[in-house]
Amino acid sequence: MLDRDFRDIVTGLVLLLGGLGFSLHAGLNYRLGSVLNMGPGMFPMALGIILAFLGGLIGIQALGRKGNLPTVAVRPALAILASLAVFATTVEAFGLVVAIVLLTVVAALADDKLGLRTSIALAAALSLAAVVIFRWGLGIQIPVARWPF
Amino acid sequence: MDVLSTLYANTAIGLETAFSPTNLLYCFFGVFLGTFIGVLPGIGALAAVSMLVPLTFHVESTSALIMLAGIWYGSSYGGSTASILLNLPGTPQAVLATLDGYPMAKKGRAGVALFMTAIASFVGGTVGILLMMLFSPLIVYYAIEFGSAEFFTLMVLGLVAASTITTGSAPKAMAMVVLGIMIGTVGADSNSGVSRYTFGIIDLYDGVSLIALAMGLFGVSEVIASIRSVDIGSGQPRHISFRSMIPSREEVSRSWLPTLRGTAVGAFFGALPGTGPTLASSMAYALEKKASKTPEIFGTGAIEGVVAPESANNASDQTSFIPTMTLGIPGSATMALLLGVLLIHGVTPGPTLMADRPDIFWGLVMSFWIGNILLLVLNIPLIGLWVRLLLVPYKLLYPAILVLICIGVYSVNNSSFDIWVTLFFGAVGYLLRLADLPPAPLLLGFVLGPLMETHFRRAMLMSYGEFSYFIERPISATILAITAALLLWTVISALRSLWKARLPKGEAEARSPE
Numbered sequence: 111m112l113d114r115d116f117r118d119i120v121t122g123l124v125l126l127l128g129g130l131g132f133s134l135h136a137g138l139n140y141r142l143g144s145v146l147n148m149g150p151g152m153f154p155m156a157l158g159i160i161l162a163f164l165g166g167l168i169g170i171q172a173l174g175r176k177g178n179l180p181t182v183a184v185r186p187a188l189a190i191l192a193s194l195a196v197f198a199t200t201v202e203a204f205g206l207v208v209a210i211v212l213l214t215v216v217a218a219l220a221d222d223k224l225g226l227r228t229s230i231a232l233a234a235a236l237s238l239a240a241v242v243i244f245r246w247g248l249g250i251q252i253p254v255a256r257w258p259f
Numbered sequence: 260m261d262v263l264s265t266l267y268a269n270t271a272i273g274l275e276t277a278f279s280p281t282n283l284l285y286c287f288f289g290v291f292l293g294t295f296i297g298v299l300p301g302i303g304a305l306a307a308v309s310m311l312v313p314l315t316f317h318v319e320s321t322s323a324l325i326m327l328a329g330i331w332y333g334s335s336y337g338g339s340t341a342s343i344l345l346n347l348p349g350t351p352q353a354v355l356a357t358l359d360g361y362p363m364a365k366k367g368r369a370g371v372a373l374f375m376t377a378i379a380s381f382v383g384g385t386v387g388i389l390l391m392m393l394f395s396p397l398i399v400y401y402a403i404e405f406g407s408a409e410f411f412t413l414m415v416l417g418l419v420a421a422s423t424i425t426t427g428s429a430p431k432a433m434a435m436v437v438l439g440i441m442i443g444t445v446g447a448d449s450n451s452g453v454s455r456y457t458f459g460i461i462d463l464y465d466g467v468s469l470i471a472l473a474m475g476l477f478g479v480s481e482v483i484a485s486i487r488s489v490d491i492g493s494g495q496p497r498h499i500s501f502r503s504m505i506p507s508r509e510e511v512s513r514s515w516l517p518t519l520r521g522t523a524v525g526a527f528f529g530a531l532p533g534t535g536p537t538l539a540s541s542m543a544y545a546l547e548k549k550a551s552k553t554p555e556i557f558g559t560g561a562i563e564g565v566v567a568p569e570s571a572n573n574a575s576d577q578t579s580f581i582p583t584m585t586l587g588i589p590g591s592a593t594m595a596l597l598l599g600v601l602l603i604h605g606v607t608p609g610p611t612l613m614a615d616r617p618d619i620f621w622g623l624v625m626s627f628w629i630g631n632i633l634l635l636v637l638n639i640p641l642i643g644l645w646v647r648l649l650l651v652p653y654k655l656l657y658p659a660i661l662v663l664i665c666i667g668v669y670s671v672n673n674s675s676f677d678i679w680v681t682l683f684f685g686a687v688g689y690l691l692r693l694a695d696l697p698p699a700p701l702l703l704g705f706v707l708g709p710l711m712e713t714h715f716r717r718a719m720l721m722s723y724g725e726f727s728y729f730i731e732r733p734i735s736a737t738i739l740a741i742t743a744a745l746l747l748w749t750v751i752s753a754l755r756s757l758w759k760a761r762l763p764k765g766e767a768e769a770r771s772p773e
Contacts (some may be wrong), residue, residue: 111611113510117693117694117695118694119694120694121431121694121696123450125434125438126688129437130591131442135456136455138741141451141453144724145719145724145726146719146720146723147720147724148450148715148716149451150448150450150451150453150455153444153712153715154441154444154455154588157444158441160437160518161434161438161441164430164433164434164437165434167430167432168428168430170432171428171430171753173757180692180693180694182693183483183486183487186483186486187483187689188483190406190479190483190486190657190661190685191479191483191682191686193658193661194479194664194678194681194682195549195679197661197665197678198665198675198679198682199675200676200679201669201675202666202675206666209665210662212663213662214658214662215659216656217263217657217661218658220483220486220657221486221487222656223652223654224654224655226647227645228546228655229658232655232658232659236658236662236768240666241660244666244670248314248317249317250666250670251670251673252522252666252669252673254671
């Protein structure tokens with residue numbers, strides 16, 4: 111237990127700065143116009159200010175109370191996001207099967223529960239199911255296997 | 260008499276649409292997948308609907324809507340299964356079913372609890388559909404006169420209601436609504452053609468993809484959060500025999516009144532903007548506990564505590580379609596997603612939909628009847644199938660979910676750029692979870708934001724820039740007054756909690772001057 115609710119203080123601060131930045135970007139780059147004939151900058155400008163205000167409110171409310179910091183699941187988060195990145199980079203160059211196998215192996219790193227052998231078996235099953243259901247069954251335009259070189 | 264004959268004619272149109280072989284098939288797919296996803300913890304209805312949206316692009320819009328709606332209310336039926344058997348809610352709104360459902364299972368009454376939930380869900384769903392059939396034409400009758408001022412103020416009311424009537428912090432929910440609207444401004448401005456917040460990325464010119472956003476926020480971040488916390492598949496296989504599902508006469512007589520009360524509560528909260536099934540089922544549970552002569556048995560396996568919230572969330576699932584389909588204003592994030600899908604299909608939900616495309620509106624309503632009857636079959640005779648599904652461990656499940664997300668997102672535009680967008684919002688979604696910021700209002704704001712900006716601009720053009728335009732029109736003035744009252748109430752209660760939080764601290768300092 112911390113003597114301040116730092117989670118909400120940081121949250122509020124991020125929203126406050128983000129809102130101001132958003133407004134500033136709108137004010138500098140887009141025409142504001144008048145209320146009668148609103149330019150593209152008017153609406154985002156107003157939104158940013160409202161967000162900044164709400165962020166300030168969240169932060170101030172948190173100043174007077176105790177709180178806990180959340181526990182971050184670092185390894186699952188990194189592994190899952192990396193598995194999506196691997197799929198995104200490989201699917202067009204190497205096709206669906208390679209992308210699914212890589213995704214599964216990387217995603218399995220999120221946890222110790224899934225060994226390499228099981229994840230490869232799972233990857234094979236998923237590739238087969240995906241090709242049958244999506245490529246043949248639903249006719250989705252996605253390459254099955256490719257070699258870019 | 261005129262009303263009845265119109266209703267009769269509409270029902271006929273709806274039945275004809277809903278009973279076409281294609282639509283029957285999609286309705287079955289929808290409720291089947293809905294139950295499937297609902298049963299599995301660690302993947303919610305919202306993620307399920309967004310995961311399957313890409314599959315509906317190749318389908319006619321009515322069939323697509325019927326299927327996606329089926330996933331939504333089907334997941335409510337399935338959601339309580341894991342709650343009762345494993346004390347682990349399959350969907351957020353099924354959390355109430357754990358309170359008394361799991362104790363019932365421990366007493367050996369799991370079969371009865373599952374059976375009665377299915378029946379209560381069916382009653383709730385049925386009444387919800389009837390209300391939708393009766394009230395939608397009435398709302399449309401008035402709403403057909405609405406102009407941009409009314410639509411703008413209604414959307415503001417919906418968003419304010421969604422962020423103030425929550426179980427969590429109102430400023431946080433409101434901040435998420437605003438953030439959602441902000442993300443909605445990315446891309447080419449529809450009025451001037453100026454591209455906003457694209458930072459030179461051409462793929463962003465058409466705006467952020469709704470599907471990529473929803474899958475990132477609800478699919479990917481849910482997987483990250485569930486890997487360590489959801490441990491299904493470790494339990495003992497449990498066989499639910501048909502005989503064990505038969506309730507005793509006493510259980511039936513204790514259930515019917517709570518079911519009806521739950522239905523009423525759910526139907527009311529479902530139709531309100533901004534209040535979803537989770538709120539409806541908690542209200543129903545609280546009401547039942549208050550109305551009961553023996554409130555002490557709640558939490559120890561009272562059948563009343565199972566049927567009331569379950570009938571409530573199914574009733575609210577159905578009535579939540581009323582504002583979405585008649586006004587084009589979604590009350591919850593899932594409804595916002597369905598609205599977005601309809602827009603992608605080139606159908607604009609609103610007061611004119613019922614007259615222009617009666618087949619879509621009434622076909623959907625009639626498909627609810629078919630869907631609910633199918634769900635009754637899926638959840639009573641076939642319950643054993645779903646129980647066995649709970650034996651699949653999550654470690655095998657989450658890679659499959661990720662593959663489904665990736666293929667789905669890719670197939671929308673045949674571009675891997677959208678997978679990067681999903682990755683980005685997956686990370687954002689996880690950070691929001693850590694910061695205890697609710698992601699559902701963000702999606703609501705994202706869908707409604709662009710519509711709001713258009714209506715606001717149009718209203719300003721009509722009034723020559725006079726803000727008083729919104730107050731001069733009686734309907735929009737009334738809506739604004741309700742919105743203002745909600746905001747005022749929130750500000751007052753926020754100030755009060757701030758005051759309360761300061762008070763003990765002040766006292767503590769006074770006592771120990773260190």
